[in-house]
Amino acid sequence: MVKNTNIRISLPAVCFVWQIAMIILFGVFIRYNEESDSHWIETRKKNNISTDLENDFYYRYPSFQDVHVMIFVGFGFLMTFLKRYSFGSVGFNFPIAAFGIQWALLMQGWFHSFDKEDLKIKIGVENLINADFCVAGCLIAYGACLGKVSPVQLMVLTLFGVTLYAVEEYIILDLLHVRDAGGSMVIHTFGAYYGLTISWVLYRPFLSQSNHLQRSVYHSDVFAMIGTLFLWMFWPSFNSAIADHGDGQHRAAINTYLSLAASVLTTFALSSLSKKYGKLDMVHIQNATLAGGVAMGTASEFMITPYGSLIVGFCSGIVSTVGYVFLTPLMEKTLKIQDTCGVHNLHAMPGVIGGIVGAVTAACASESVYGHEGLINMFGFEGKVNRTASVQGGYQAAGIFVAIAFGLVGGALVGGILKLPIWGDPTDSNCFDDDIYWEVPEEEDENIPAFGHQNMHRVERTPDAHHRSHV
Amino acid sequence: MVKNTNIRISLPAVCFVWQIAMIILFGVFIRYNEESDSHWIETRKKNNISTDLENDFYYRYPSFQDVHVMIFVGFGFLMTFLKRYSFGSVGFNFPIAAFGIQWALLMQGWFHSFDKEDLKIKIGVENLINADFCVAGCLIAYGACLGKVSPVQLMVLTLFGVTLYAVEEYIILDLLHVRDAGGSMVIHTFGAYYGLTISWVLYRPFLSQSNHLQRSVYHSDVFAMIGTLFLWMFWPSFNSAIADHGDGQHRAAINTYLSLAASVLTTFALSSLSKKYGKLDMVHIQNATLAGGVAMGTASEFMITPYGSLIVGFCSGIVSTVGYVFLTPLMEKTLKIQDTCGVHNLHAMPGVIGGIVGAVTAACASESVYGHEGLINMFGFEGKVNRTASVQGGYQAAGIFVAIAFGLVGGALVGGILKLPIWGDPTDSNCFDDDIYWEVPEEEDENIPAFGHQNMHRVERTPDAHHRSHV
């Protein structure tokens, strides 16, 4: 089958129109908040605040930059493991995130920071972090579809993904009054099921025709380790970025640091166990080592204790690696879900674990552990919300189901939209190939005359039959 | 023509002599400032300052480290896109910056932080940031000359570049009293025209002989994305690093974040538009996506509003990509300017846009927007400088011309010096080849006997005729 992958009209159109829409909507709705507005100097003086250091910027900016690195370099490079899809991995990650953060500032702003007096959204550094978080959900979904969709489809996936995220987040955090500082449910569980459902709707029966490209080469695996390590190292910042000032952020960083360390050890153990001669598999190392961060997303700011964090990392590393070994092939075969990056193992299962851990930890919270004021601050048991810890645990558990439901239903709807034959996606035999959407440079040795057969190779590698018919 | 590229005497001599000169000059002139000097503990007590947190270190160090990453990894890796000049890109970037920051501490110190009482320059974290900024100008200039100059020439380029920068900066910031926190004019415009003029003076008529090396390979393009992304992610820190404490830094980060996001979208749009089948070009993605950061350099701390920032990014992404598509080839053909990295598109044009945006925004500043005190603080309208906002706008515009003038005249002079036949630069046919200045490892497959023709290839690839004649 010959498909049209020409995106010369659709991609520029989407980028231009949406960016112009962002400008207009920002013009109507978005302003600086009081900590980033120059007027604040005078307000501050009136309130006798004596120092610029109290600006939230200094509490959160270092964490924000770490999160920013995770979104753009972490997710981007983690996906470069495929031999001929490094441009697409790190390259499409870029506009998804760049568009997504703008749209997230609006969507999250309407739900969370909307000032009903002057009908404006006031933004500061915490909004930037939340926008990055929101985009993480879409990038996880991209991981499930990696190599099988066009950049136009990815923009659509992001538009709806951010929208769904903002609603789901509003329900979980505001209506159910659930805590989820690092987003085990809100980000990871939702993002993974959203992407997996889309991948299921877009099932490609003849994807094995692209098998020779759905694998890594030596250097692409090393590139992917850049992504893995920046995600791994900065995850304590991710889970603590919007936690409470002071001991809240401090504790969230410690818990995540420990959980991640434990999941590295169990990942290496199971990876070695799963192979002949105990050889390690880069896929496991690149991914399952991160499960401890995902699973610590909800409980990171809770008093889960240091050894509790290690236990969470221990289990999630095991579950994630076992997922890569057994579940991914099974899911493709029986459920027709083609999950390129294995987001079910890295985000869905550890995300659900994180939600459960959070619910249990919350249910066990007590004044003797948190202190009287600490307990109130942590779960926001003030004024309107009057709950016991165990009731809070129940609400936390309910959050998991909301996240899964939004992922499944949203993914089905968006998958349906993306199935329309207008988005320029590749044929089954052209998946995982940068040559479809990128000007790929000639091979390293191409220019050497003595290397004649290399040219043959090029001819074979990039059949541009798919270019020949244009709508 | 056979040229001598032996730098075994000149490079060590320059490195040694200049480093010793730095030590002597530092010994005579440079001391810790009161926030990094141990004595400060007592001064502080006298002044009743109650906390170490007020040390400027905690306001600026996280931003400083981000800027540091941009200088060494950002610029270094951005230039690794060439197939056989990755060592030179990331490797020469290193000593340029390492020497440049030392010389900048002195030059900028004499102009800005010179204590006339004890004839010393007192340094702290803000000086380190400014030194990194100054070096950025020289690294931009290197981008225009990449692959065509020797490391000794680069050291000379840096020596004069830093000197010119310090004078230009003094005129623009101190004499004209212009604001330029992220250096659209002072860094980018100056650096780009400085490098372009040098490249024009050093025009190589037969550079096409190196054509086979002036291109990328698959993995070198991925390496370059490391540079792109670290520049992109940390640009909010760059533009906010030396902005005013509190809302100034906060706002500068937000504005830059938004502007960069918008330029990603327009870059993807135009890159796709410019090619057959809408395929994306890595050169555009690696570079033009950053234009939003350059163009937001001057106005980042102003009350330009979030949608204003998006508009700036929108336009600069377009201008920069169009520059790569049309201007670079035109400039080489008609103006004889060979601009390896396209710094005209990434730094010169967006830098000038940034200067204009800054001038217009300043001219429109009002107390109703900034607050009474905010306006005074922002533009330093205190005591000696008594200007209206519109007059300030005029001065801001004048700053652009000073930066361009310094770039052109300085570049012509330094270009003349670099044209002397004593610097060990390569012949036209040996450009863009690491083999001239580096011990390059054998090819990956060299050691395999069966691969006989590879050896032929090596013989062809690295003709070391240029070594044969020594002065």
Add this chain to the structure above:
Amino acid sequence: MVKNTNIRISLPAVCFVWQIAMIILFGVFIRYNEESDSHWIETRKKNNISTDLENDFYYRYPSFQDVHVMIFVGFGFLMTFLKRYSFGSVGFNFPIAAFGIQWALLMQGWFHSFDKEDLKIKIGVENLINADFCVAGCLIAYGACLGKVSPVQLMVLTLFGVTLYAVEEYIILDLLHVRDAGGSMVIHTFGAYYGLTISWVLYRPFLSQSNHLQRSVYHSDVFAMIGTLFLWMFWPSFNSAIADHGDGQHRAAINTYLSLAASVLTTFALSSLSKKYGKLDMVHIQNATLAGGVAMGTASEFMITPYGSLIVGFCSGIVSTVGYVFLTPLMEKTLKIQDTCGVHNLHAMPGVIGGIVGAVTAACASESVYGHEGLINMFGFEGKVNRTASVQGGYQAAGIFVAIAFGLVGGALVGGILKLPIWGDPTDSNCFDDDIYWEVPEEEDENIPAFGHQNMHRVERTPDAHHRSHV
């Protein structure tokens, strides 16, 4: 000789058992400290501390993240220079560090943060930094053994390395009351001699059989530069991370920044001098440029003056490069020490220089330079320790010998343990080959039928004779 490199039982066993031991020990001993415990809110109120900003988290977390990057990306990628050991470099670095930080929290906790009242170790961000520091010692040791040991051996090396480190650190910092903020002695000198002695005990007489793999390829050298640069850029954070709040951290960052800059220049000078035609050697650039950071480890927080820092960097860059040119081959030939990464040149010699510089600087300390209170704070001359500066200098010098002694004796013991034939280490002809412990992807061009001789090549490259005999 055929050796069994099957680690399918030993590696999982070690990972599981040790991780479970960590969980149990953490359960018994480790709790949050008062700045990361939720209870702290009430304690704080009682003490009238008005702001969360005084939480140590905000003083140290940005530096902690930089150190974290150095440990995982810095050390990991620095070692990727070998053509076929990138997986092992960045991959084994990962579990060493992930296990090591847990064990270090316990070991260092028992010695430094043990609360005798409730028999608990209370941890906060400073403990996380110290755990990262401790692991750095083991990663340096790994550098000496790179490519010649199995992952199980590395875990054993780490278990004992962390233990030795904690004891040595206790003797030097607590008993001798020596200052060593950046660990020239405690981390670098100890780590290097520990690794070198192990390498000496494990001497491989026929290692030349792996010669064809003990070299770099073009892209592996570029990957290694990622490690170099992140180490270089973040070293100011490393040396200032646990320095005193305020001017102490500020000064440590400035001194390290300057020292590193100087060592770049002298490294380039000597690298060029050491080769024909003045060509630069990537090994020198990747390593010796960092010597300035190592050598500034002890004195970074002292009032060594900016030009003093430049002199330290100047000398250590020279010593380190000369080490790579002359000493490493000599040591292998005469002393039978095979030092894969040249840690003797990068860590041992600059570490000893750092210790000496620290001793001399301490001996010269005076109230006129530090201020009365500054001097007391810097060297802890309060209450129990009543020393003059020159006596302190003597103790500082003694610290060097303690570090060396622990390295040599500890290395000999651990080397003896690692010599047992049960750890699954490779034969001399299988060193430096990822294929022993990793599932290595097929070559890039493997899948191209026309490329028949590539297959021959594969067969030759990975003789899996070593798999054939299993215990």
